[in-house]
Amino acid sequence: MTLNRLIKLTLSILFVVLFSSKSFAAGSNIENLKVDWSFAGITGKFDRSSLQRGYQVYKEVCASCHSMQYLSFRNLGEKGGPEFSEEEVKAIAAGYEVNDGPNSDGEMFTRPGRASDKFVKPYPNVNAAMAANGGAYPPDLSVIVKARSGGANYIYSLLMGYEEKPADFVLDEGVYYNKYMEGNKIKMPAPLSDDLIEYSDGTKASLDQLSKDVTTFLTWAAEPHLEARHKTGTKVIIYLILLATLVYFSMKKIWLRVDSEK
Amino acid sequence: MSDHNYVPESKVGKWFNDRLPLLSLGAHLREYPTPKNLNYWWTFGGILTFCLITQIVTGIVLAMHYVAHADLAFESVEKIMRDVNYGWLIRYIHSNGASMFFLAVYIHIFRSLFYGSYKSPRELIWIIGMIIYILMMAAAFMGYVLPWGQMSFWGATVITNLFSAIPLVGESIVTWLWGGYSVDNPTLNRFFSLHYLIPFLILGLVVLHIWALHVPGNNNPVGIDIKKPSKDTVPFHPYITVKDIFALLMFMIIFAGFVFFSPNVLGHSDNYIPANPMVTPAHIVPEWYLLPFYAILRSVPDKLGGVLLMFGALFVLIILPWLDTSKIRSAVFRPLYRQFFWILVIDVLALGYLGAMPAEGTYLFLARVSTVYYFLHFLVILPVLGFLEKTDPLPASISEPVLTGGLSTSAAKSDDIK
Ligand code: HEM
Numbered sequence: 001m002t003l004n005r006l007i008k009l010t011l012s013i014l015f016v017v018l019f020s021s022k023s024f025a026a027g028s029n030i031e032n033l034k035v036d037w038s039f040a041g042i043t044g045k046f047d048r049s050s051l052q053r054g055y056q057v058y059k060e061v062c063a064s065c066h067s068m069q070y071l072s073f074r075n076l077g078e079k080g081g082p083e084f085s086e087e088e089v090k091a092i093a094a095g096y097e098v099n100d101g102p103n104s105d106g107e108m109f110t111r112p113g114r115a116s117d118k119f120v121k122p123y124p125n126v127n128a129a130m131a132a133n134g135g136a137y138p139p140d141l142s143v144i145v146k147a148r149s150g151g152a153n154y155i156y157s158l159l160m161g162y163e164e165k166p167a168d169f170v171l172d173e174g175v176y177y178n179k180y181m182e183g184n185k186i187k188m189p190a191p192l193s194d195d196l197i198e199y200s201d202g203t204k205a206s207l208d209q210l211s212k213d214v215t216t217f218l219t220w221a222a223e224p225h226l227e228a229r230h231k232t233g234t235k236v237i238i239y240l241i242l243l244a245t246l247v248y249f250s251m252k253k254i255w256l257r258v259d260s261e262k
Numbered sequence: 263m264s265d266h267n268y269v270p271e272s273k274v275g276k277w278f279n280d281r282l283p284l285l286s287l288g289a290h291l292r293e294y295p296t297p298k299n300l301n302y303w304w305t306f307g308g309i310l311t312f313c314l315i316t317q318i319v320t321g322i323v324l325a326m327h328y329v330a331h332a333d334l335a336f337e338s339v340e341k342i343m344r345d346v347n348y349g350w351l352i353r354y355i356h357s358n359g360a361s362m363f364f365l366a367v368y369i370h371i372f373r374s375l376f377y378g379s380y381k382s383p384r385e386l387i388w389i390i391g392m393i394i395y396i397l398m399m400a401a402a403f404m405g406y407v408l409p410w411g412q413m414s415f416w417g418a419t420v421i422t423n424l425f426s427a428i429p430l431v432g433e434s435i436v437t438w439l440w441g442g443y444s445v446d447n448p449t450l451n452r453f454f455s456l457h458y459l460i461p462f463l464i465l466g467l468v469v470l471h472i473w474a475l476h477v478p479g480n481n482n483p484v485g486i487d488i489k490k491p492s493k494d495t496v497p498f499h500p501y502i503t504v505k506d507i508f509a510l511l512m513f514m515i516i517f518a519g520f521v522f523f524s525p526n527v528l529g530h531s532d533n534y535i536p537a538n539p540m541v542t543p544a545h546i547v548p549e550w551y552l553l554p555f556y557a558i559l560r561s562v563p564d565k566l567g568g569v570l571l572m573f574g575a576l577f578v579l580i581i582l583p584w585l586d587t588s589k590i591r592s593a594v595f596r597p598l599y600r601q602f603f604w605i606l607v608i609d610v611l612a613l614g615y616l617g618a619m620p621a622e623g624t625y626l627f628l629a630r631v632s633t634v635y636y637f638l639h640f641l642v643i644l645p646v647l648g649f650l651e652k653t654d655p656l657p658a659s660i661s662e663p664v665l666t667g668g669l670s671t672s673a674a675k676s677d678d679i680k
Contacts, residue, residue, distance in 0.1 A: 042523050070340045139535075143340065146526060147534035182544075222534075225343075225350045232351070233522020237515060244511035251504045258298055258496055 030179060032153040033160060035212065039152075039219060042234060045227050046220050051082035053199055054217025057210055059092075060197050062141065065133060065188070067121040070142040071221055074115040080227040081220055089115050096120045134174040136187035145215075145222040152219045154180065159211040162190035290476075295495035296502050297482035299660045303373040304480070305509035306366050307472075312510055313363040314468065318461050320356040328408065330454035332447040335410035336536045354525040360402050361528045362517050364551035367395060376603055378591030379481040385583040390471045392580050394464055399552060401460040404453040406549060411533030416546045418445045418453070424559075427566040444539065484660045485592025494660045545620065553617030554610050558636070560621040561629040571633070578640040585640055587648025595654040599647055606639050 038047045055076060058068070073093035076084045084092065093113035098120065101108035113120065123129035130137050139147075148154045157180040165177035171185065178186045192210045199205050220226065268289040270276045279285040327346050329338035342349035371391070374380050380388035403421060407414045422439050426432040441448030479490050488494045496502070520528065528550060532543050548556050555572050562568035578585065593600040609632050616629040
């Protein structure tokens with residue numbers, strides 16, 4: 001009976017919380033495409049090869065416009081991420097020229113990148129980025145998946161959502177029609193298309209594959225400890241349930257003394 | 263503690279206790295006679311204490327890595343999430359912890375409303391509780407500003423701007439609050455300072471809250487006065503401690519569910535966009551636990567009126583012990599009040615929902631109706647009900663409850679723990 005009531009209590013709490021969070025779902029005009037992501041769910045993990053391909057897409061396509069300022073090359077080799085080998089990470093970093101200094105003569109200089117360096121930004125500042133993109137700022141992609149309601153599904157949908165505009169829809173020069181963008185107008189030209197790049201692991205680079213891979217990569221970038229979080233969480237909850245069971249029976253035993261008094 | 267004379271067994275203990283009676287306090291807390299019929303709604307006091315300590319501990323660790331500067335705050339939070347060992351865990355506990363804290367406090371408050379715990383002789387417990395609640399809102403609001411995302415910035419702008427509604431001095435007050443002519447670095451700095459301070463004020467008030475509670479003792483689901491100690495009471499330890507711990511573990515399971523598997527559902531995605539004074543978000547919404555007040559605020563077309571009504575919503579709660587004219591505490595014996603109680607619950611949930619919706623059309627209309635009903639409940643229904651309502655007969659003691667009809671009899675049963 002008590003347990004029954006407890007379940008009701010738990011349910012009502014959950015109801016209230018879900019009810020209140022539901023109300024946040026921002027009013028986007030169209031349902032996002034749904035993907036069965038490997039990282040979703042309580043045991044979700046990233047698909048390692050998808051992460052590596054996703055990095056390749058970012059590097060060869062998106063990086064020419066979008067920065068990822070909170071990521072360092074070393075992150076690419078860390079556990080729970082794309083897990084490139086140490087040599088691969090070093091080689092990736094060395095492929096970039098990085099500004100450093102001042103040296104002992106007070107001069108700034110460039111040197112090949114190291115694993116500890118941050119990802120190199122495409123533009124020196126926001127104004128330069130806007131000037132090069134018709135007045136729109138290509139947002140930093142480090143936490144973009146968490147910065148849009150709809151998360152990974154939205155990013156994937158956005159990348160897949162370029163279409164012919166409806167006949168009566170008016171677009172200015174340099175603005176494109178996208179089904180999933182707020183207001184359907186976006187100043188980013190469709191960045192991906194079938195076979196745009198050649199995957200180093202030989203996977204066929206369809207638009208769908210490219211979009212999925214880069215979205216997976218961006219999800220990891222926004223939440224690099226997702227795998228550790230899921231793993232720890234499962235352990236914590238199992239532990240709490242076991243402990244609660246023990247405490248429940250101790251409680252019954254202790255209260256037996258009171259209940260038998262009457 | 264005057265209610266018993268505790269003498270420590272050891273010599274050292276006695277020496278210490280004669281000079282500082284901490285051991286007596288410990289004995290008082292262990293033996294504190296508690297009604298044996300308390301149900302699980304009474305476990306939320308302990309849960310709230312846990313929430314407060316959790317926020318303080320995680321908050322202090324966060325403050326070791328956080329940088330309170332408009333240009334660095336967002337980045338420092340990202341550093342915590344990425345590079346600080348278990349920083350993601352600490353931050354997610356703290357951010358979801360605030361929501362869990364409010365969830366618990368709302369249950370705790372509605373518990374008090376249902377069982378009439380605010381009535382004589384517990385008015386001061388209630389009022390201290392309301393001060394705690396108001397401080398909690400202040401702390402949570404300022405905490406939400408600290409990551410310096412878009413919602414931080416614009417939420418701060420909207421809320422501080424409310425003060426400009428004050429006649430004559432409003433504008434100057436806002437400038438003073440901001441430390442400048444807009445929400446900016448000085449605002450962030452003072453909010454951080456206050457965000458650090460307020461939880462310790464709350465901690466002090468919790469001590470007073472419990473002190474005041476220990477004078478009359480707990481109310482109980484039947485709502486009648488009981489003799490203490492007697493066969494109606496049990497010592498706090500181990501009976502209540504073990505039950506509180508069990509309930510706390512259940513609460514922690516839900517808490518952990520959010521932290522580990524859905525850490526961002528209760529927040530707004532815009533707060534992962536760095537603050538930008540040049541770009542106003544499409545919808546500025548406060549956190550869920552402030553939404554009912556936000557709905558009340560926006561249901562008045564006049565800014566000053568809205569602000570006054572919003573504070574009025576809190577004020578009627580503070581003076582509630584004198585608005586409710588019924589001498590009967592527990593809703594279990596108040597057939598009419600019981601129904602109005604549930605209508606109020608629905609009304610507040612509706613206000614919460616409407617607070618998140620745009621203030622226009624049907625939403626605005628419903629928000630206005632709900633607002634009016636909220637005040638009607640406290641200012642008209644409660645005072646009148648005390649005179650009109652025919653209450654059910656009260657039992658002589660909680661060991662011999664009279665059986666009443668209807669849904670809530672189970673709440674009155676003394677053998678709740680079975
Ligand atoms: C930091 C927040 C708070 C903490 C830590 C806290 C803690 C506690 C504790 C430990 C108890 C005793 C156990 C119980 O009855 O559940 C209690 C009782 C009580 N609290 Fe709170 N409380 C908090 C906030 C509030 C608020 C906001 C209110 C409402 C305005 C409130 C109203 C009461 C009342 C009326 C009682 C007496 C309950 C009774 O014996 O029936 N408390 N509180």
